[in-house]
Amino acid sequence: MEQTLASAQYFLFLTFTIISLTRPSPTFQAMALTSTRLVIKVVHRDSIHSPYYSKNDNVTNRVERAMKSSILRFTYFQRKVRRSLPDPDFQADILPSVDGSMLFMNISIGQPPVPQFTVMDTGSSLLWIQCLPCKRCSKQFGPIFDPEKSSTYAYLSCNSQFCHYAPRGRCNLLNQCEYNQIYVHGDPSVGILAREQLIFKTSDEGSAAIPDVIFGCSQENGNFKDRQISGVIGLGFKKLSLAAQLGSNFSYCIGSVFDPNYSHNKLILGNGAVLQGDSTPLEVIDGQYYVTLEGISVGEKRLTIDSSIFKRKMWKKSGVIIDSGSATTWLVQQGFEALRNEVQSLLDMWLTRFWYNAWALCYMGTISQDLVGFPAVTFHFARGADLVLDTESLFVQIQPYAFCMAVLPSYAGGDNITTLSLIGLLAQQNYNIAYDIYGKALSFQRIDCELLDD
Secondary structure (H helix, E strand, O other), rough: OOHHHHHHHHHHOOOOEEEOOOOOOOHHHEEEOOOOEEEEEEEEOOOOOOOOOOOOOOOHHHHHHHHHHHHHHHHHHHHHHOOOOHHHHHOOOOOOOOOOOOEEEEEOOOOOOOOEEEEEEOOOOEEEEOOOOOOOOOOOOOEEOHHOOOOOOOOOOOOOHHHHOOOOOOEEOOEEEEOOOOOOOOEEEEEEEEEEEEEEEEEEOOEEEEEEEEEEEEEEOOOOOOOOEEEEEOOOOOOOOOHHHHOEEHHHHOOOOOOOOOOEEEEEEOOOEEEEEOOOOOOOOOEEEEEEEOOOOOOOOOOOOEEEEHOOOOHHEEEEEEHHHOOOOEEEEHHHHHHHHHHHHHHHOOEEEEOOOOOEEEEOOOOOHHOOOOOOOOEEEHHHOOEOOOEHEEEEEEOOEEEOOEEEHHHOOOOOOOEEEOOOOOOHEEEEEEEEEOEEEEEEEEEOOHHHHH
């Protein structure tokens, strides 16, 4: 018993050049980055720097793919919040897929390092990488990680405290801690929890290593739709997420969602992450990040909306999530209709409506030419924080000749019971979105993402 405790303490207090101790929670010790920022390049699925980029894709293909994945993602969140109490048998995450994921990261794992192209997701909390031997492996770009060839790999035994936090964790016959990550609309990712070194590719084309990161070594990877996923970097804040393990703040800056040539999207890890700009309270519930939306303005006009519709009420499964995996923003009915009606009143006079689906507000024309001078839309959050949406963040060009408002009603997700809202990635364009985990605050800093390289 004493040897076990000594080993656990040694693991928890290991240090590295960029690692130091952080404030511990009552039940979970964490490693933390020092004030040195770790700036990691983030690659959009449709970027020319992505292995999934296709020259045959046009803006219509990209937008339709993003819209479909946004609907599936929001439907998942609706289903999840309908559970009134935490349910150990309902630990489903969103099914990872190339077409259903927006942001990716280049990392390497092990020693010698094996490169991986992984999904980055604030809506998921488990970090897992595809491993050999594999019963059902996805086709991935580059080699599958083989733990037997890594000198820094170590599996977690069943008596590890971290095994308690594994999704549907159990002990196998080899005294290894098995996990079973369920996915909505798909088979699970199954494997064992282990410790390994992760190496991140930084924005200056360098690299930085973090040792002893706990991850899921996935040996059965589910019936994924496109079978091209090599792993998921979960940035939600459950115990096994990367953010929770590092015990640090983080931020991301996405300069353009649909421009394939944009190359300055980035994730910043560490307590040196920029926490400037407007700040609003942040609440973490079941790994998801909630904020308090209080109102919406179009230009100088504050819309008539009862702010209580956005508040999180346990019994009504409500509130406002901020998310990196959905392109579109979703608003409860009253909030959506107030915004839609105001936009209609401004555009109906001089643009022709275009039918895209039953919920979307669309017009014939182009954003760059027909919306010159359109007033900015502002989302007002608690403590005076504002998120200002220009036309490129409020609208999306779905066809060369038609565009739609990139805000949808929550009932379009197929659930008329929940009153959940979600701030999507388009609304966050050209902002550094900073998560101060222990300060319980979210910051919005409007900035050219390229400036964060320094």
